[in-house]
Amino acid sequence: MPGLKSGPESASRFRWMLWGSGLLLAVLGATAAALGPVAVPLPQLLNILLHPRGSAAPEYLQTIVWQIRLPRVLLAMEVGAALSLAGVTYQGLFRNPLADPYVLGVSSGAALGATLAVVWRHWGGPSGAWVLPALAFAGALFTTAVVYLLGQQGRRLPLTGLLLAGVAVSAMSSALVSALLIFAGQSMQEVVYWMMGSLNGRGWPEVVSILPFLAGGSAILAVSARPLDLFLAGEERAQALGLPVEATKLLLLTSGALLAAAAVATSGVIGFAGLIIPHAARLLVGPAHRRLLPAAALLGAAFLLATDTVARLMVQPVELPIGVITAVCGSPFFLWLLRRQAAR
Amino acid sequence: MRFMFTMGRKIRHLQAVWERRGQATDKGGGGWRFGLAIGALGIIIAASAMSLPMYVPVATAATADQAAAAPQFPVQMVDATGQNVTLKAAPHRIITLAPSLTEMAYALGLGQELVAVSAYSDYPPEAKSLPVVGDAFSLSYEKLLAYQPDLVLADETLQPQAAARLRQLGVTVFVVAPKTLPDVLSTLRQLGQLTGRAATADRLVASLQARIRAVEEKVARLPATDRPRVYVEIWNNPLMTAGPGSFLDELIRLAGGVNVAAGTGQAWPQISAELILAANPDVILLTIKDKEEVLKRPGWSSLNAVRRGRVYEVVPDTYVRTGPRLVDALESLFALLHPEQ
Numbered sequence: 001m002p003g004l005k006s007g008p009e010s011a012s013r014f015r016w017m018l019w020g021s022g023l024l025l026a027v028l029g030a031t032a033a034a035l036g037p038v039a040v041p042l043p044q045l046l047n048i049l050l051h052p053r054g055s056a057a058p059e060y061l062q063t064i065v066w067q068i069r070l071p072r073v074l075l076a077m078e079v080g081a082a083l084s085l086a087g088v089t090y091q092g093l094f095r096n097p098l099a100d101p102y103v104l105g106v107s108s109g110a111a112l113g114a115t116l117a118v119v120w121r122h123w124g125g126p127s128g129a130w131v132l133p134a135l136a137f138a139g140a141l142f143t144t145a146v147v148y149l150l151g152q153q154g155r156r157l158p159l160t161g162l163l164l165a166g167v168a169v170s171a172m173s174s175a176l177v178s179a180l181l182i183f184a185g186q187s188m189q190e191v192v193y194w195m196m197g198s199l200n201g202r203g204w205p206e207v208v209s210i211l212p213f214l215a216g217g218s219a220i221l222a223v224s225a226r227p228l229d230l231f232l233a234g235e236e237r238a239q240a241l242g243l244p245v246e247a248t249k250l251l252l253l254t255s256g257a258l259l260a261a262a263a264v265a266t267s268g269v270i271g272f273a274g275l276i277i278p279h280a281a282r283l284l285v286g287p288a289h290r291r292l293l294p295a296a297a298l299l300g301a302a303f304l305l306a307t308d309t310v311a312r313l314m315v316q317p318v319e320l321p322i323g324v325i326t327a328v329c330g331s332p333f334f335l336w337l338l339r340r341q342a343a344r
Numbered sequence: 345m346r347f348m349f350t351m352g353r354k355i356r357h358l359q360a361v362w363e364r365r366g367q368a369t370d371k372g373g374g375g376w377r378f379g380l381a382i383g384a385l386g387i388i389i390a391a392s393a394m395s396l397p398m399y400v401p402v403a404t405a406a407t408a409d410q411a412a413a414a415p416q417f418p419v420q421m422v423d424a425t426g427q428n429v430t431l432k433a434a435p436h437r438i439i440t441l442a443p444s445l446t447e448m449a450y451a452l453g454l455g456q457e458l459v460a461v462s463a464y465s466d467y468p469p470e471a472k473s474l475p476v477v478g479d480a481f482s483l484s485y486e487k488l489l490a491y492q493p494d495l496v497l498a499d500e501t502l503q504p505q506a507a508a509r510l511r512q513l514g515v516t517v518f519v520v521a522p523k524t525l526p527d528v529l530s531t532l533r534q535l536g537q538l539t540g541r542a543a544t545a546d547r548l549v550a551s552l553q554a555r556i557r558a559v560e561e562k563v564a565r566l567p568a569t570d571r572p573r574v575y576v577e578i579w580n581n582p583l584m585t586a587g588p589g590s591f592l593d594e595l596i597r598l599a600g601g602v603n604v605a606a607g608t609g610q611a612w613p614q615i616s617a618e619l620i621l622a623a624n625p626d627v628i629l630l631t632i633k634d635k636e637e638v639l640k641r642p643g644w645s646s647l648n649a650v651r652r653g654r655v656y657e658v659v660p661d662t663y664v665r666t667g668p669r670l671v672d673a674l675e676s677l678f679a680l681l682h683p684e685q
Binding site: 061064068129182190201 | 481486514
């Protein structure tokens with residue numbers, strides 16, 4: 001595995017890649033803030049950005065830039081980074097290239113929570129805007145906890161058992177979602193839209209509420225690069241090399257679940273990003289997690305920002321669900337990656 | 345994922361019905377979004393460049409003088425979400441987020457006040473020329489803001505998140521949720537008061553009430569045996585109908601019919617073909633154009649409705665949009681159910 005080495009050549013390449021991603025992200029962010037169905041002339045945009053406490057530009061343009069576009073740009077970056085980091089974590093832990101942020105039932109659990117929120121409201125429950133994301137988050141963590149408990153064998157947590165429990169619990173909650181939808185009446189489409197994922201209509205509250213999970217998860221992962229590398233060699237080898245395997249597993253699984261759950265609760269189920277971005281980052285900087293983690297976070301942020309911008313602009317005046325675009329862009333890219341790898 | 349896609353087609357039609365889209369349904373169009381998505385891959389810049397000149401700010405139109413209504417303002421009303429909505433002056437930049445509300449606004453003489461509408465606002469025909477800001481499920485918040493509305497009218501299909509978000513952006517939103525025909529009339533009154541058109545609303549409601557009463561009187565004069573059993577088909581696969589809680593159910597009852605789905609307890613229930621065969625409806629109303637397919641279904645040729653040629657394709661708009669045209673629907677439904685009258 002050449003990538004695990006850190007020779008001078010790969011080090012410079014890595015630095016180049018980090019700077020490149022950072023730059024790409026900044027350019028994308030600025031472009032996305034400047035683009036939208038409503039034209040904001042560049043001088044006015046600069047004026048608005050330079051005078052956050054009231055500029056000479058018309059008030060509605062200020063609202064559009066500060067309350068709609070900027071939070072959305074930031075949220076896309078946050079969700080992209082969170083999904084991609086969760087993907088890296090699970091792919092590393094499970095040593096399975098098909099693992100994604102939802103492998104432990106986060107998406108189906110969140111969908112179940114969201115469906116419950118909608119059905120509950122349909123039958124007279126609370127109708128606040130916070131109910132759906134809160135229940136989605138709770139549902140995501142609840143299913144993950146169930147998966148842990150089911151996958152547990154004694155005091156050990158074998159990863160294969162966990163993976164299988166994840167599949168079973170996901171199937172179970174998807175079935176429950178379908179059953180519940182029958183009682184959702186006309187709110188059913190709300191759930192279906194939500195399951196396709198979208199960043200439309202999100203604002204600063206979402207940007208802020210995902211932040212602690214993203215920061216906490218990133219902090220844990222930042223000090224877990226070496227343990228994740230050791231997991232690549234297998235659980236027994238990692239144990240032999242002195243890693244407290246069970247404790248590390250639990251910590252990493254939990255941070256992955258929190259990252260994925262926070263992302264899902266704010267933006268619905270956005271597929272594919274958490275699966276392919278880690279692979280793309282691995283091709284760029286190699287499998288060593290010290291590099292892979294930051295690269296994947298940056299790349300994930302850039303990818304989701306770009307796809308969300310497409311989602312906003314492509315079909316006027318409605319929006320495409322971003323999950324559709326990530327899948328449409330993601331699948332061919334993924335296949336290309338696979339073929340390229342096979343050719344080597 | 346597969347679940348989502350099989351749902352997609354049905355959702356689109358149901359959304360059409362629920363969101364009062366009417367005939368704009370694309371039954372076979374499950375893939376248009378994906379097609380578009382592929383077509384536009386990698387041309388973000390081109391797409392966005394095209395979108396730039398789309399919006400030209402509309403100069404605030406000099407509103408028709410509403411002097412007569414002026415004394416009513418400020419108006420304060422509680423909307424269907426329990427929100428206290430205050431208008432300091434008569435609104436003259438209104439956006440409607442449902443085709444039914446567009447119809448109501450025009451019926452109240454607010455056509456000049458509308459600056460933008462939701463997708464599928466196709467009645468009256470003038471509404472088609474107004475700019476569109478999305479629909480209740482996919483709203484372009486920034487386009488909506490750009491029209492600087494002083495009042496946004498939404499119905500309950502607008503998700504609570506969206507209403508909350510609009511209010512957070514400083515937009516005045518009034519949400520209505522009419523559930524019955526009398527609700528529609530009181531909603532018209534409410535909107536009339538909110539927009540300074542109380543007198544117009546009163547006149548409109550009085551004439552609608554008179555027409556409803558006329559149908560009720562005709563129904564009362566019918567012999568008690570003349571109550572045809574009606575099956576409404578909202579969707580064909582799986583069979584889906586309109587039950588209690590839907591306007592169709594109420595219209596059937598008012599028009600002197602019996603809805604075979606009255607016992608389902610749901611507004612839009614799925615129903616098994618066996619139940620329909622057992623109920624043996626006298627009249628079948630189809631909201632999608634598939635009469636030929638319906639007539640060929642195994643066993644259906646024995647149904648009263650099929651034998652007597654009383655299978656009708658109806659335009660769903662008037663039957664499900666919660667606007668003044670529901671009364672048109674009531675009258676035409678009465679004529680369909682009691683052709684001898």
